[in-house]
Amino acid sequence: MRTPVPEVLLRSLSKSFTGTRGDRHTVLHDVGFTVADGEFAAILGPSGCGKSTTLRIVAGLDRADSGELLIGGRDVSNVPSAERGLGMVFQNYALFPHLSVAENITFGLKVRRVGKAERNERLLEAARQLQLEPYLNRKPGQLSGGQRQRVALGRALVGGSRLILMDEPLSNLDARLRADMRTEIRELQQRLGLTVLYVTHDQVEAMTMADKVIVMREGFVDQISAPENLYAQPANAHVARFIGAPPMSVIEVRRDRDALLIGEDVRIPADALLSRYGHDLPENLLLGIRPEDLVPGTAASADAFTLPGALERQELLGADRLATYGVGGQRLRVRVRAAHAVPAQSVLSASLEHVHLFAAEDSVRIPEATRPILAQAS
Numbered sequence: 001m002r003t004p005v006p007e008v009l010l011r012s013l014s015k016s017f018t019g020t021r022g023d024r025h026t027v028l029h030d031v032g033f034t035v036a037d038g039e040f041a042a043i044l045g046p047s048g049c050g051k052s053t054t055l056r057i058v059a060g061l062d063r064a065d066s067g068e069l070l071i072g073g074r075d076v077s078n079v080p081s082a083e084r085g086l087g088m089v090f091q092n093y094a095l096f097p098h099l100s101v102a103e104n105i106t107f108g109l110k111v112r113r114v115g116k117a118e119r120n121e122r123l124l125e126a127a128r129q130l131q132l133e134p135y136l137n138r139k140p141g142q143l144s145g146g147q148r149q150r151v152a153l154g155r156a157l158v159g160g161s162r163l164i165l166m167d168e169p170l171s172n173l174d175a176r177l178r179a180d181m182r183t184e185i186r187e188l189q190q191r192l193g194l195t196v197l198y199v200t201h202d203q204v205e206a207m208t209m210a211d212k213v214i215v216m217r218e219g220f221v222d223q224i225s226a227p228e229n230l231y232a233q234p235a236n237a238h239v240a241r242f243i244g245a246p247p248m249s250v251i252e253v254r255r256d257r258d259a260l261l262i263g264e265d266v267r268i269p270a271d272a273l274l275s276r277y278g279h280d281l282p283e284n285l286l287l288g289i290r291p292e293d294l295v296p297g298t299a300a301s302a303d304a305f306t307l308p309g310a311l312e313r314q315e316l317l318g319a320d321r322l323a324t325y326g327v328g329g330q331r332l333r334v335r336v337r338a339a340h341a342v343p344a345q346s347v348l349s350a351s352l353e354h355v356h357l358f359a360a361e362d363s364v365r366i367p368e369a370t371r372p373i374l375a376q377a378s
């Protein structure tokens with residue numbers, strides 16, 4: 001069977017800008033990923049990591065210094081933006097305030113000299129899909145933020161493109177509306193079979209909407225993965241510290257034979273944990289546990305990793321309580337139900353499968369051996 005051609009393919013894209021003092025700084029290093037036909041892919045990362053630059057290159061608003069960019073299997077590096085067959089939605093909507101909703105939606109069609117009858121037909125189709133029919137004669141200033149957002153989407157859809165690029169489209173909306181629009185955009189994407197490349201710094205948006213998340217940091221791609229896997233198996237400690245609310249606690253530990261040392265004084269027997277890995281574990285490690293995977297008290301199961309903690313503070317997050325415990329001068333967070341009291345001094349336990357190890361040197365995740373070493377020996 002032939003593998004389908006990805007709708008969007010980026011390979012080894014690099015980009016640098018010249019600074020005010022004439023110095024070059026590289027903002028994209030070897031960026032590569034694909035977006036399949038009908039897939040919702042989110043580029044996620046902190047401010048300045050290169051998300052918008054990547055999107056602008058795909059859109060044709062900017063050019064990469066090197067690398068390949070294919071849309072629908074065709075090299076589009078030299079194809080102008082308007083001929084790339086894509087629609088765009090930006091944070092500030094870029095609506096014309098003096099034009100009506102209908103005129104805003106059909107503006108691009110008019111520029112492209114699409115006839116009036118066809119313009120109307122496409123307008124009504126987009127308005128129906130986005131439930132904008134009652135507002136077609138209003139001006140953008142007479143609409144709510146969510147409605148304006150839908151007009152911007154309508155303008156992207158009306159051109160007939162099935163590939164839509166979105167750059168932080170929800171960041172101007174309040175929290176409640178943002179949550180509604182997340183669902184709305186995802187439903188629309190699925191209903192119309194759109195291919196979406198979506199830029200956001202908000203992990204909740206990426207995790208709830210996307211089929212695939214591309215995590216970026218300082219111009220590099222850290223991980224490309226389905227949301228569940230990003231959460232369960234972060235590729236490095238940076239992703240681990242970025243994903244989750246609150247994110248994974250990551251502490252520095254040193255391996256000493258069958259034990260782990262935390263700070264100067266804390267020595268934790270860890271043979272059960274370490275036996276899950278090969279014998280060539282580095283000495284300096286980062287150990288990560290998600291707050292929701294760590295509980296105060298000794299776990300009922302023998303299959304657990306335990307360490308002593310001293311309560312430093314706690315906060316109530318509505319349904320849950322978030323406690324910070326100190327161990328060997330570092331901090332681990334514990335998330336329990338609000339009704340749960342957290343003791344001042346406690347053993348903290350996590351099941352072994354929820355303990356993540358990364359190499360301290362490069363932060364990269366250390367994979368577990370396929371089976372525990374002890375089991376392999378038998």
Ligand SMILES: Nc1ncnc2c1ncn2[C@@H]1O[C@H](COP(=O)(O)OP(=O)(O)OP(=O)(O)O)[C@@H](O)[C@H]1O
Pocket residue numbers: 017018019027045046047048049050051052053054201
């Ligand atoms: N035209 C430009 N000239 C010089 N530097 C630029 C230009 N455009 C972007 N940069 C720099 O490139 C880096 C990446 O910017 P980019 O806008 O892609 O980041 P981002 O991840 O989208 O951030 P944000 O979420 O804040 O929009 C930043 O350091 C930015 O200052």
